[in-house]
Amino acid sequence: MVTLFAKRALLAEGWVENLRLEITGGAVTGLTPDSAAQPGDTRVDTLLPALANLHSHAFQRAMAGMTEYRLAGRDSFWTWRDLMYRFTAHLDPEGVEAIAALVQMEMLEAGYTSVGEFHYLHHQPDGQPYARLAELSDRIMAAAATTGIGLTHLPVLYSYAGVGEVPLEAGQRRFGNNVDRFCALVDQARGALRDLPGDCRIGIAPHSLRATSPRDLNTVLAAHGEGPVHIHISEQPKEVEEVLTGLGARPVDWLLDNAPVDDRWCLIHATHMTEAETRAMAASGAVAGLCPITEANLGDGPFNGPTYLAAGGAFGVGSDSNVRISLTEELRTLEYSQRLRDLSRNVLVVGEGSVGQSLYSGAARGGARALGRRAGQIALGQLADLVAVDGTDPALCALEVDQLLDGLVFAASDRVVTDVWAAGRHQVRGGRHVAREAILARYRTAIAELLPRL
Template identity: 60%
Template sequence: MKVFARRAALESGWASDVRLTVAQGRIAGIDTGVAPQSGDIRVDTLLPALSNLHSHSFQRAMAGMTEYRQKGRENFWTWRALMYRFLDHLTPEQIRAIASLAFMEMQLTGFAAVGEFHYLHHAAGGTAYDDPAELSARIMQAAQETGIGLTHLPVLYTYGDVGERPLNGGQLRFGHTLDAFSRLVARCNDMIRDMPADTQVGIAPHSLRATSPADLAEVVARHPDGPVHMHIAEQRKEVEDVSAVLGARPVEWLLEHHSVGPRWCLIHATHMTEGETDRLAQTGAVVGLCPVTEANLGDGVFNGRSFLDAGGRFGVGTDSNINISVSEELRMMEYAQRLFHQQRNVLATENGSTGQGLYLAAARGGAQALSRDCGALADGNWADLLAIDSTAPALCALRDEQILDGFVFAGDRRLITDVWCAGRHQVQAGRHVAQDQILSQYRAAMTGLMAKLD
């Protein structure tokens, strides 16, 4: 397959008249300053597509259901209570249909791969399925149906809260012992043999709330390779509870007790001291930021400027999937910093484009977090490609170095014409190749689910 672009954002900078060769899902050659040839797929502006490093796909079906106020109760924890009620009714087939919709929407808005932080393992009440990976299999089916690149992250969730409190209510669908979790991961690794070659499996010890210190040490030791993802320091209450039980703040405790490094991705890390921020940046781990969800839940503002000044790496995820959008995640990330610091272009490199800096850094960070060969248009990388139309009104007056500013701050999915996921051309002319089928299945699943919730 050959893709010809009028311009492309290469590792060396912007180039004109670029022709990419794609073979076996990977970029196998890049020529610049050439003419298109017969049979080439022609696009306007070609970018490395981002990886969505943090998703709970089933929560896509809850979008818009929690935007009301209860006096004295409106916070993350009341949102979580509704999520647990929601879990009482979800079936495996509904989970697959919802995941397919979420994955399709990710592609339509510019993501070529996803890290699915998957903690839904059992039937309602905690009853085990005959196949312990029944619901992981549904996530993989959704990835195959949509063609998105998948790093599957089964979650170890053993306790109901910090201090090894028992699971209760909706949490019973999440629970695993260490041995059961290891069997689940092994089963997932078996299943990906039938998946596309870019599919991977990592692990996700949920948080310091849902694991014990001993279990966290053991699960990391049992799985010495591949990505390790973990929620940390998202909410002030979490920081207070962990400090009270473990004697240290969450990030502080983790850095003292584990060799956190480049295979780790710490999700949110919203509430850190300056010292924690600097220390985390030095580890080479990726911080997984989900600015739209963090804003929706009222989490707080990440210490972004200090983290980037210290050389920290980040990527973005869609978490609760309330509004799936590459541009919106990056825009919210910068705008939160502007509101907090009361300045403009807070996260820009010195004398650099804010949008371009954010986009390309998120591409690199997301690739690292998912242990995926992507994040740049370079020989040997997976062909995770995003094409946008620079003749659209939001971009037509911009110079090359301003194109990503336009996409991030003035753009949306209407600018996107094509997306390839490891060479799979899933979005064409702004439409997903399986869009009608996926929408029909989702609507049927939601009709059945809402009949039970009402």
């Protein structure tokens, strides 16, 4: 058993002071507010339920800063995507693992305890499978074993370049599988998952309505009746137009009408929706997987937050392209995107109340649901996915307890994070990951080997 003592903590029922918390087998087994610290307790200032990072493409972290040069004409998501394809052609398995470990370490140091790795880099650069079909999934899991993050691995079904079963382009060959080979890959990856802690999970990720077909989507869903299902949806106007022309309905409308969307689904981005689509998505129980930093970086546009929250929709956040991994900045950018669009303030809260608490607590609950984790709040029986922050930091020390989450979201940086536990694994201590130096050294070696090939 591990015991913590927190000056203050946010439990499911609200704030408490002087909390002793017990962890057994990765879960919270004891909660005693108004207590006193005991010898052997790990002492922290402010204890919060930690967030899941529900959407990541780890390999893209190594591209950060490489695509911010304006080319002739109008830059967009689609020009960025072409550069990303060229970058993937030079990644080898060792590099994929080293990059993933860095990403997971940075997520933990930012206060995330788990990640949904939306993994579509499957094969060799020419599209031929590795000798072991799940080689690159194995590398993501090896990184998770090193970092201790709670992994929900999401192998991606990516079969086509566009609606109507358009053949894959050259830059997409590393991603491609038909349904049979995809199911074989998932089975291999599920076997490898047994070497990770029991809180780790596997799900599936049909990449998008562009990259699969109605027939293939139905087949893969029938073959995988349990676990999370994630899909990119309505990220770009061009995608909406393509799906509307090819399938006869807008993407979210089509998906809700043709797939068994429920609370194990996570719809990534869902940026370009009508009011009716927004309300219908909220009613489905699916989680909106929002990636505000990446969506801003790629020029995607803002999510329809007020309508979605008013309809009771669940949401979480992810770092997607990993151009910047920051929990506080992700939540801040989400709210600021709404303010800029609506010329208003304090948008993402229903009725009256703390915007910081609405964002933080909503993302904690929704992210845990999206990753299939028994987490998202501090309560008995929940996974010990916990983050401690320093309430004496200048960004927070002037605030009353009921203002702390507002300060965390809108005034603080991730430097206020002191400790992180992922299912009870104490992976960040004093603001630094326990294996930081080894992970950084391996990443630098991998990048030094990669750069001459670009």
